[in-house]
Amino acid sequence: MKHRRFGRIGWQISEIGFGAWAVGGEWGTVDDEQSIAAMKRALELGVNFFDTADVYGDGRSERLLGRLRRETKVPFHVATKAGRRLTPHVAGGYNKENLTAFVERSLKNIGVESLELIQLHCPPTDTYYRPETFAAMDELVKAGKIQHYGVSVERVEEGLKAMEFPNVASIQIIFNMFRQRPAERFLAEAQRRGVATIIRVPLASGMLTGKLTAASKFPSDDHRNYNRHGEVFDVGETFSGVPYEAGLQAVEELKALVPAGATLAQLALRWILMFDGVSTIIPGGKNSRQVADNCGASALPALTDQQMKSVRAVYDRHIRGSVHQRW
Ligand SMILES: NC(=O)c1ccc[n+]([C@@H]2O[C@H](COP(=O)([O-])OP(=O)(O)OC[C@H]3O[C@@H](n4cnc5c(N)ncnc54)[C@H](OP(=O)(O)O)[C@@H]3O)[C@@H](O)[C@H]2O)c1
Numbered sequence: 001m002k003h004r005r006f007g008r009i010g011w012q013i014s015e016i017g018f019g020a021w022a023v024g025g026e027w028g029t030v031d032d033e034q035s036i037a038a039m040k041r042a043l044e045l046g047v048n049f050f051d052t053a054d055v056y057g058d059g060r061s062e063r064l065l066g067r068l069r070r071e072t073k074v075p076f077h078v079a080t081k082a083g084r085r086l087t088p089h090v091a092g093g094y095n096k097e098n099l100t101a102f103v104e105r106s107l108k109n110i111g112v113e114s115l116e117l118i119q120l121h122c123p124p125t126d127t128y129y130r131p132e133t134f135a136a137m138d139e140l141v142k143a144g145k146i147q148h149y150g151v152s153v154e155r156v157e158e159g160l161k162a163m164e165f166p167n168v169a170s171i172q173i174i175f176n177m178f179r180q181r182p183a184e185r186f187l188a189e190a191q192r193r194g195v196a197t198i199i200r201v202p203l204a205s206g207m208l209t210g211k212l213t214a215a216s217k218f219p220s221d222d223h224r225n226y227n228r229h230g231e232v233f234d235v236g237e238t239f240s241g242v243p244y245e246a247g248l249q250a251v252e253e254l255k256a257l258v259p260a261g262a263t264l265a266q267l268a269l270r271w272i273l274m275f276d277g278v279s280t281i282i283p284g285g286k287n288s289r290q291v292a293d294n295c296g297a298s299a300l301p302a303l304t305d306q307q308m309k310s311v312r313a314v315y316d317r318h319i320r321g322s323v324h325q326r327w
Contacts, residue, residue, distance in 0.1 A: 001046025002298050006279050007196030009117075009148055009169050011077060015273055016295050017049035018042045019200060019282035023064055024056025027286065028219040034287055035064055036071070041288035043074045045295040051172070051198060051282040053081035053121055054106050062109035069111060079170070079198065080106050081121035081152055091126035096136035103145050115146045119172055119198075122152050122234065128161040138167055150196070154234050155327050156186045163195050172198040174327065175278070177208060177254065177271050177311050178240045178247065178319050181327065187277025196279040199272055203265055203283055203294075204240040207247045210255055210264035214248060236327050243322055250318035257310055262300055265290075269297035271311055 003012040021027070023035035039050070050068075052061045065078050082102035086093035106115055120127065120137075127133055128151075137149045150170030153159045159171045159182075171190060175182040179201075190197050203209055205224055218225040227238045235241050242250075251264070258267050265283075272281050285291040303311075 001295060004279050006049075007169055007190075008194035009196060013049045013077065013196075013280045014047045014298075015278075015280055016047060016269065016298050017051060017198070017280045017282040018047050018291070019284040020050055020052040020061045020065065021056050022284040022286050024052070024061030025058075026056075026221065026223050027284070028222040030286060032060075032064060036068060038285050038288050038291050039064070039068050040072065042285065042291045042295070043068075043072060043076060045292060046298075047291075047295065048074075048076045049079070049280050049282070050076060051079050051200070053084065054102055054109070055081075055084040055121070059105070059109045062106055066109060066111035077116055078110060078112075079117040079119060079150070080110065080115060081119045082106065083121040083123050089124065091124045091130055091133075094120060094123050094127050094130065094133040094136075096132075096139065099133075099136050099140065100145070103140055107145065114144055117148045117150060117170060118146050119149065119170065120151045122154050125155070125158055128158055131165070134165040134167065141167070150198075152198075152200070154236060156181055156184075159186055160189060163190065163193050168195060170196040170198055170279070172200055174201045174236060174240060175199045175272060175275075176202045176204055176240060177268055177315065178204045178242045178250070179236075179323060179327065180312070180315055180320075181324055183275055187275050191277040197277055199278055199281040201237065201240055202269055202272055202281045204242060204247065204268075205238055207239050207242070207251060208254070208264060208268040210251050212248065212251075214245070241323055241326060242319055246318050246322060250314050253314045253318075254311065257307055259300065262296070263293055265293050266297040266300055267303075269294060270300040270303060271308075273297065274303055274308065
């Protein structure tokens with residue numbers, strides 16, 4: 001496993017991390033023993049960065065990370081998120097009182113005295129125009145409740161605006177072979193400012209593994225069933241916002257680019273690693289097999305110019321029109 005510097009915080013972070021949404025919920029039934037085994041496998045393979053949120057399984061994902069901490073001596077970093085417990089989910093809710101309460105709950109769930117990194121969880125765009133929210137985060141740092149804070153964003157411009165707050169240490173964003181706009185300006189700007197980037201939804205919710213077909217069915221408690229058209233949260237979080245059939249067509253063409261001995265998932269992750277502004281990628285892992293497959297991407301050789309051009313051509317042909325200017 002190779003490591004990268006985590007922005008100005010300076011941690012040495014595995015370039016493949018672990019996204020802990022699915023082990024909490026909203027991806028069909030999960031089993032805690034299988035989830036813990038997958039997380040331990042990730043540690044064995046050199047992963048030292050886990051992303052979670054207070055709402056993943058209403059705390060289940062955070063509590064699993066607390067359990068992981070108790071059951072192993074291997075050091076690792078945890079980044080959690082706050083804000084999505086607000087109802088209604090409005091910018092004004094990101095105030096000192098609410099943020100303090102969310103932080104206290106996450107401290108208990110994870111079982112630590114201070115959170116290493118907490119991210120505002122895709123707050124409404126107006127939040128980035130409320131300096132008082134960021135001042136409240138600064139106060140939580142001063143109080144020792146959190147060590148660093150960042151934001152998770154839906155849109156490139158939200159990320160660029162968030163970076164103007166000097167203590168925003170990390171930005172989490174969707175970036176993958178189906179979501180290429182962050183490569184234009186966002187990644188270079190984050191790098192220039194020493195802001196770490198956490199890349200989520202790298203496999204377009206599993207589509208970029210090549211295992212899905214037109215006949216694939218998802219359980220009723222899986223967002224790939226109930227959020228395909230953005231019914232519950234931003235549609236960009238489900239299949240990266242790509243219309244299902246167009247995604248399948250693109251995947252068929254991408255399969256031809258997979259190097260011998262590698263998998264499409266590994267190609268998808270290695271493509272992301274081609275960009276220097278990427279600090280870490282957090283593929284969601286539900287079991288040890290998926291984790292091992294995803295970690296294997298770190299060992300793949302760099303893609304050639306020709307492979308990069310071919311991926312771009314597939315994007316331009318099938319994806320760009322429905323995705324590029326939306327986020
Ligand atoms: N708003 C936010 O801040 C936000 C939103 C979304 C995600 N995230 C974070 O980003 C992480 C990653 O995003 P994501 O989980 O939405 O999407 P993803 O990483 O693109 O897809 C993950 C899903 O793909 C399948 N999968 C993963 N690796 C595989 C492999 N090697 N082979 C076959 N299938 C594989 C698994 O589901 P199945 O086995 O069921 O197919 C897994 O749950 C999340 O866990 C979360 O930590 C944050």
